Amino acid sequence: RSVMEGIIGEPMEESRTNRQVWARAIIADALYGEGLTTSVVGKLLNRDHSTVTHYLGLVKGMIQAPVMYQWEYETYLDFMAAL
Numbered sequence: 001r002s003v004m005e006g007i008i009g010e011p012m013e014e015s016r017t018n019r020q021v022w023a024r025a026i027i028a029d030a031l032y033g034e035g036l037t038t039s040v041v042g043k044l045l046n047r048d049h050s051t052v053t054h055y056l057g058l059v060k061g062m063i064q065a066p067v068m069y070q071w072e073y074e075t076y077l078d079f080m081a082a083l
Contacts, residue, residue: 001027003082007075014046022072025055026079032056 001012004023013020024045031041038049038056045052059076066073 004079007078007082022058022075025058026072026076028052028055029059029076030079030083 004027005011008019008023010019012023024047028041028045028047031044032038032052036044038052041047042049042052047055062069062072062076
């Protein structure tokens with residue numbers, strides 16, 4: 001979370017703002033990519049496993065169309081580089 005907070009320039013909160021949702025989605029994708037299940041990722045992010053599945057779909061779509069998601073894609077790349 002602290003890495004993402006530095007990248008987005010604000011604390012991670014229980015918020016539905018676009019920036020916060022995408023921050024959680026990118027973190028979920030990274031954790032899932034490390035082999036954690038959607039249930040475990042959900043517990044870490046205080047979300048249901050189905051929300052994590054939704055996040056994974058968001059990130060997959062963003063990666064396939066980075067031009068449409070410029071800020072999100074740049075945030076994704078910055079986060080992955082920081083890991």
